[in-house]
Amino acid sequence: MDSAYTEPILDWYAANARDLPWRAPDATPWGVLVSEIMLQQTPVARVLPVWREWMARWPRPADLAAEPSGEAVRAWGRLGYPRRALRLHESARAIVARHGGRVPESHADLLALPGIGAYTAAAVASFAFRQRHAVLDTNVRRVLARLVSGEEFPPRSQTAAEVRLAESLLPADPPTAARWSVAVMELGALICTARTPRCVDCPVLSSCAWQAAGRPAYDGPPRRGQTYAGTDRQCRGRLLAVLRDADGPVEKSALDVVWSDPVQRERALDGLVADGLVDPLDDGRYALPA
DNA sequence: AACGCGTGGAT
DNA sequence: TATCCAAGCGT
Numbered sequence: 001m002d003s004a005y006t007e008p009i010l011d012w013y014a015a016n017a018r019d020l021p022w023r024a025p026d027a028t029p030w031g032v033l034v035s036e037i038m039l040q041q042t043p044v045a046r047v048l049p050v051w052r053e054w055m056a057r058w059p060r061p062a063d064l065a066a067e068p069s070g071e072a073v074r075a076w077g078r079l080g081y082p083r084r085a086l087r088l089h090e091s092a093r094a095i096v097a098r099h100g101g102r103v104p105e106s107h108a109d110l111l112a113l114p115g116i117g118a119y120t121a122a123a124v125a126s127f128a129f130r131q132r133h134a135v136l137d138t139n140v141r142r143v144l145a146r147l148v149s150g151e152e153f154p155p156r157s158q159t160a161a162e163v164r165l166a167e168s169l170l171p172a173d174p175p176t177a178a179r180w181s182v183a184v185m186e187l188g189a190l191i192c193t194a195r196t197p198r199c200v201d202c203p204v205l206s207s208c209a210w211q212a213a214g215r216p217a218y219d220g221p222p223r224r225g226q227t228y229a230g231t232d233r234q235c236r237g238r239l240l241a242v243l244r245d246a247d248g249p250v251e252k253s254a255l256d257v258v259w260s261d262p263v264q265r266e267r268a269l270d271g272l273v274a275d276g277l278v279d280p281l282d283d284g285r286y287a288l289p290a
Numbered sequence: 291a292a293c294g295c296g297t298g299g300a301t
Numbered sequence: 302t303a304t305c306c307a308a309g310c311g312t
Contacts, residue, residue, distance in 0.1 A: 041295090041296085041297095042296090042297080043297095043298085043299075045299085046297080046298075046299090078296080078297060078298085079296080079297075080295085080296030080297040080298085081295055081296055081297085082295090082296075083295070084295095156292095157291075157292085195300080195301075196301085226294095226295095228296080228297085231294095231295095232294080232295090233294075233295055233296060233297095234296080234297095236295080236296080237296050237297075240296090271294095271295095275295090
């Protein structure tokens, strides 16, 4: 349904959208899917060069599906959360096996792919196939919290009310709804940012509930801070970096030197093996998965 | 339904 | 320097 926000935000997007390659007219559904997975919890600037490499090397799902999963992990580089690379590789194989090598168009089929949840399924269906879905990512949730609910930040976990609100604001025409979804995301990414919103440049400042309320500070429960130094996550990252940067299998000693605590190191390595990110060879060495 | 899962730039 | 946080997902 159109609201007071619809036209100003669509117009703002038309004039201010970033020129991102996965939004180009020649971007394929596969390119959109790869971008969405890479962008999960990861800034655009860091994704850009890796996405370009992937598209040049694996222009179709079948190209990635033909590789060992370890190549996807290696080419993931330092994007973080490397299980995403593994699942993207699994998805490529599922797309070949179940969908003839073409990225499926239906939300349900997309959702059934590994590593694709409600957000990513809606995003691909909207941005690659111009369908009408509520696309609720962290940007959209924050924009709607401010614009409509008058609060600085959305609830910690997504609520049914947020989904209903997002659906209620979706323009009726599917291609317009898809444009609206990406426009709200872009507004959140460029103007209605988490830390220091640029309200002076906001196209809907005059109808913003948070602005009208005097921009009250968030008063909900404190967001859990993610400490990193000394965690298993950091340890896993160090271990996997050794394998990524090596040409082939590495000796256990090469892993041992990057983390001093042996108990934590073994636990992290076991975790990587359990996740399928590391392959323990019969000769005692370790490698990226075949 | 919390929690684990990487990384690095911005403030 | 420490903290925040960036197009989430799976368990």
